[in-house]
Amino acid sequence: MTNIERRDLGLPYISDNEVFEEQKKARVLTQKLNTVDRSDFDVIGKIVKELLGKSDGAFINPPFYCDYGTHIEVGKNFFANYNCTILDVAKVTIGDNCQLAPNVAIYTAGHPTHPDTRNSGYEYGISVTIGDNVWIGGNSIICPGVRIGSNTVIGAGSVVTKDIPDWVIAAGNPCRVIREITEEDRRLYFRDKEFDDEAWQDVMDREERD
Template sequence: MDQKERMLAELPYIASDEVLSRERLECKRRIYELNQVHPDQYNRIPGLLKELFGKSGEAVFVEPPFHCDYGYNIEVGDDFFANYNCTVLDVAKVTIGKNVMLGPNVSFYTAGHPLHQESRNSGYEYGISITVGDNVWIGGSVVIIAGVSIGNNVVIGGGSVVTRDIPDGVVAAGNPCRVIREITEEDRKYYFKKRVFDVEI
């Protein structure tokens, strides 16, 4: 089993491997092009994302700058939006559902290193996949750690560090992120705290 196969299998692997180094360089070239798109040509961004990501739905947009390791380990569904400075360390799969919005400075870290210093100094690292469901809003400056699964219909409060799985249909926030409460039918009529919509939705 080569180092890329080990990486994709979520086993310890050496990132300085020649094949992986070459793939990261190619990804950097694609990201450079994405991040240098002139604002008058932002209509090019969805096409560039389709070339970068492993799978991409319709109506997908990322506000530059954006950063990732490989690109091919990222899968997003329809109606995906990421605000400025999104970072995805995609040494393992990052799978994101449909109707997902990311605030600025959201980071997905599938990559990790052993705890013990001698194991860590060996040069071996690992990646464990991250999954985000449908209809999810992740607030600004949220960090999502390796191995986490976020359910459907979830809101993650800004500044959270998500270190464990989050179930469907809840608001969760904090460091470490924890469930605050369920999202209920009563929430439908409010756009912010107790401010009621003055438009039909």
């Protein structure tokens, strides 16, 4: 098998010239994205569309870094804030209406633990899956093989090493479930602070339109 075939099967592989050749398009596009006029939102959106391919309303605040782009699949209304890094050696699947705060890193790439094996040059990629309506707080790291459930919030600074279920707030290093998200959270925007009546009516109107 070629190293590209090995990589795509989730087997250990070597980053050889063929692998680097596949990465060239993403490097060109991320360079373009990261040097574009930051106020030209239309151009940014077009570059993001070309980089990620299948996307609907995706927007990324540069700078942004990835290995391939083609291994990243995002749903509707995806948003990533400044300085996001996605090492998409394996597939990264992200659902609808997901938000990544600044400095979020998603890693599918890894290396063997034992130094002798690691020094052989072999590495691997294990896929990451993130559900719908997920918000990942700033400076969080999502490690290879993790699945994050829908409607979940990952607190800032978390290191997510294991799966996180639906409808929870989770945080920490390693990331752990803190509590479930309930109906009591619906009208709150920060801790115990409630939406004012005007904003809350707008929220309700937007839900009806959707």
